[in-house]
Amino acid sequence: MADLLQITETEKGVIFSIRVIPRSSRAGIAGIHGGSLKIRITAPPLEGRANEACISFLADLFRVPKGSVEILGGSKTKNKRVFVAGITKGIVESLISEI
Secondary structure, eight states: OOSOOOEEEOSSEEEEEEEEEOSOSSOEEEEEETTEEEEEOSSOSSTTHHHHHHHHHHHHHHTOOGGGEEEEEOTTSSEEEEEEETOOHHHHHHHHHHO
8 A cells, every 4th residue: 555544543542534525426435545544425515414424434434433433623625634532543554454
């Protein structure tokens, strides 16, 4: 993998960047680009639906409750910083490498 996902580990979880591709035909990971995890979601970027879809997708991916996923920045843009509680950098890296 040429690009690496840049992950910051804290005592409570991890912080990393995502780039959202809304209105995709299906949800999934589209790779890593510029240090960010590219995520395809089916929801449109209207009325927070894309943000909700991102939170649901990441919660399912990392097997954590939706309340453990928080958008720290970029809620109105395609580039976002997210926090996922209860997981480690190693968990993120192993799940991403499987995809």
